[in-house]
Amino acid sequence: MKVLKFGGTSVGSVDSIKTVIRILEENLEKGERFAVVFSAMGGVTNRLIEIGKMASAGNADYVEFLKGVEERHFAVVRGLIPVKNQSSTFAAVRGLFNELEDILKGVSWIKELSERTLDLIMSFGERLSTMVITEILKSKGLNAEFCDARQIIHTNATYGMGDVNFDITNQQILEYFAKTSALQCVTGFIASTAEGVTTTLGRGGSDYTASIVAAALDARSIEIWTDVDGMMTADPRKVANAFTIPSISYAEAMELSHFGAKVIYPPSLQPAFARNITLKVLNTFNVDFEGTYVQKSANGKEYAITGISSIDEIALVNIQGSGMIGVAGISGRLFTSLSNNAISVILISQASSEHSICFSIDPKNAQRASEVLEKEFAAEINLGHIDSIVIEKNLSIIAIVGEGMKKSTGVSGKLFSVLGKNGINVVATAQGSSELNISVVIAKSDLSKALNSIHGVFFQSETRSLNLFIVGVGLIGGTLIEQIRNQTKYLREERLLNLNIAGLSNTKKMLLDPDGIKPENWLARVMDEGVKTSLPAFVQRMIELNLPNSVFVDCTSDKDIVQYYHMLLDASISVVTPNKVANSGSYSEYLSLQRTALQRGVKFLYETNVGAGLPIINTIQGLMSSGDKFLKIEAILSGTLSFIFNNFNSENRFVDIVKEAKAKGFTEPDPRDDLSGADVGRKILILAREVGVPLEPEEIKIAQILPGNCLNAPTVDAFFRELEISNPYFAESQSNAEANGMKLRYIATLENGKASIELKSVDSQHPFYTLSGSDNIVSFTTERYKDRPLVIKGPGAGAEVTASGVFADIMSISSYLG
């Protein structure tokens, strides 16, 4: 024996009822006996309540509304019963509406709508839907019978939520089903008193009917047919990656539904749970889908938690005071006074200091709660034993739920850590000793971000997303997007990571799209759909979007961008950049960015500031963290200058080599930043700061290699013309060095707290002699690397190596976020 139940949307239209009939036919073919419970057609119950209220208010428009309800049932008859059999069903529907019209006429005369009358009015919804569907089945020659639940389910006279008398009800159901072998089509939601007065079963009513019938008949299972794919790991409207939970325990279902999962209302399934009847939640609109099994204990769990639920809007009440410490009875009085005023408490938290108690309630009760408590504790407040009562609003609750928590450690650690890493402040928290649920109270504005990031870490086997916001799509930015494009498949399949480009900006247009901009067609989309570029607007929009795992990637050489880094880090958004501007301004600026990132628990990564993709900054940070001391740094830090001096010889001209370096993507947007030593100056400054030497930009001693005419040219083009003129000057230095078997090297040095940069001639014994291409080389002499310095060498400029360094920083954030 089993019991099927179809909800309002399942019986809401001709099309959906067709599917219902097919499901019933298939079940009949299988031969196992079953009963079926129907809700009213979707929306009808609410409509009937509205109609009842209109009638009692003397608003005659209810007549029209009623016609609409009648027409919906007629349409089903017309659509699903053959013409020759229609008239009797039409008559039966009309008959019920006649009865209902009389009742409503009475209501409109006496202008009063009692709970008792409202139950009667509502009962027509289930009676109509069930009767019509029974007639459809009969017209197909099936052995079906209409079963008015008022004959079998008896309650007391609490209208709106009748209390079932199980002794009588169980007996009546057994007797009723023993008398017939026909398929019983049972009206959901409704019942009657022993005297035959119509009642209803309250919230989750039709599920309750199915559960009562199944329990009485000791059924094997109940199938709840609804309009979603079973119970999901989280609300799919808020978490796009939510998926169906295949198997869940009664207790878990209970916890999840308490926090707003509307699919089933477990309290109404209690009678079935008490008899260990398995429940299946299935989708009428996706018949072949497995759905969710709800059982006494859930089958093999893949994840540490089963699901996440939330309440969008709560208010938090905090009552505190030194007079509460060690005083018995405060919480008793507190909760009794709330209960006496019908204020339901959703979550309670009290720290062991007993200095304060905080609890959350529905915000619409907040004002009343405050009045009730101020009255209850008036004496204590007067004496100063209790401070006044504080209510915070615009908060939400998230609960992670699962029996698996009992066995595994680290669940709460994971929860709080993901919240922390995403900059989400936890206002209050509660965990019961059943270890079935951990709840946190957070700002409402963080709800979606929190749900998505929590879902991401707990349901690991699903792909996680990192949301990238990239500004500056020149050489490095463009190459980065290309690299992301080529890695998308690998990262998705091997790392379960989705790099979602949620925002892009070049100098003309910007586009933010949380659903992602594909690297394949980013330019067309940004140019078509984007708006005029504005860095402040870009940053503001990013912060408003408040997406989890957001990373800002600055691939510009913009000089004014630092202020935005502050705003972003403050909003708990990580920053990755090859742009040296922020780290090479004032030392206080540098320090404050480091501190903000640390405070907010986010990352500020800039490995490519020095030596492009070479692991220079990471190496320093590793040595510093582990306690090494830097004695000396000697380095060639310009890819451009390295390339120039590796290739400049008596056979070619300086200006041509510079042009080649620019064409190869080694130079800064203005090559004078390289040739003037400014770029190297910034880099040695950054290295100095990384090793703990707090230098200011003007303290770096830079020996100029460019003559004044080149340095002062008004434009890049003019600079190249001046460089032509100065060719003999460069040729001379070069030939002097060559004549002595030496090579020219532009070397940065940090020693004894002082930094300088000079063009030096080095002989073949010098470790910097043998370089080629755009090689950078850095030599660290430290306390641990004293006799033989630690040397890092390799290409230190260029699109691919720089973009891949930026990419590596992005990946390290993804590992940090877990």
Ligand SMILES: NC(=O)c1ccc[n+]([C@@H]2O[C@H](COP(=O)([O-])OP(=O)(O)OC[C@H]3O[C@@H](n4cnc5c(N)ncnc54)[C@H](O)[C@@H]3O)[C@@H](O)[C@H]2O)c1
């Ligand atoms: N080229 C290299 O080898 C290398 C190596 C390490 C670091 N870097 C650094 O990487 C950064 C980018 O270098 P690049 O070679 O790609 O330069 P680029 O000139 O090719 O690209 C920078 C892009 O940013 C755009 N831009 C500037 N300000 C902007 C703003 N406010 N909003 C939107 N777009 C803006 C520019 O129009 C340009 O398209 C620079 O900071 C550079 O110092 C470059």
Ligand SMILES: N[C@@H](CCO)C(=O)O
């Ligand atoms: N222009 C820079 C790029 C790397 O920062 C260089 O030549 O080294």
Ligand code: NA
């Ligand atoms: Na680097």
